Amino acid sequence: MKLNLTIFLLLLTATAFCGERETIRDAHGKVVGTATTDGNKTVYRDAHGKVTITATTNGSKTIYRDATGKVVGTASASGNKTTYRESSGKAVGTATESGNKTTYRDATGKVAGTASQSGNSTTYRDATGKTVGTKK
Numbered sequence: 001m002k003l004n005l006t007i008f009l010l011l012l013t014a015t016a017f018c019g020e021r022e023t024i025r026d027a028h029g030k031v032v033g034t035a036t037t038d039g040n041k042t043v044y045r046d047a048h049g050k051v052t053i054t055a056t057t058n059g060s061k062t063i064y065r066d067a068t069g070k071v072v073g074t075a076s077a078s079g080n081k082t083t084y085r086e087s088s089g090k091a092v093g094t095a096t097e098s099g100n101k102t103t104y105r106d107a108t109g110k111v112a113g114t115a116s117q118s119g120n121s122t123t124y125r126d127a128t129g130k131t132v133g134t135k136k
Contacts, residue, residue, distance in 0.1 A: 027131045035135075 022035040033046050042055045051067045062075040071087045080097045093112060094105050102115040113126045124133040 022135050025134045025136075027133060029134070032133070 020037055022037075023031055024033045024035060026032050031047055033044060033052065036043050036045070040057045043051055044053045044055070046052050053067070053072065054065050056063050056065070060077040062077075063071060064073045064075070066072050073087055073092070074085045075082050076085075082095045083091055084093045084095070085091050090107075092107050096103050096105070100117045104112045104114065106112045111127050113124060113132070115122050115124050120136060122135045123131060124135075126132050
């Protein structure tokens with residue numbers, strides 16, 4: 001469960017604040033959700049339009065809340081590195097940007113995946129390099 005939360009938070013941050021409305025697709029091109037940004041708040045919805053999580057950014061810190069408003073995690077940016085934490089404050093992963101590529105690592109430092117941007121499209125890959133999703 002913690003690994004799933006880690007990957008989920010990492011991918012959410014990767015898609016946050018990249019435009020007003022983003023479509024999130026799985027590896028097969030099927031729409032699995034959207035991210036809509038208004039000011040400093042991004043609302044994530046599943047494929048059926050139901051709100052799954054929100055992300056609010058103030059300065060270098062982002063707070064993630066579930067559909068009920070409960071805090072489920074945070075992300076704090078410093079330079080090209082972002083650290084993700086569970087609601088209890090325990091670190092669950094990092095993201096490091098270099099050029100058009102972001103590398104995600106779990107709490108132990110092991111690579112969990114990458115995101116590569118080309119134009120207005122981002123491709124997400126797992127630790128083995130397999131495509132797990134895209135965003136446009």
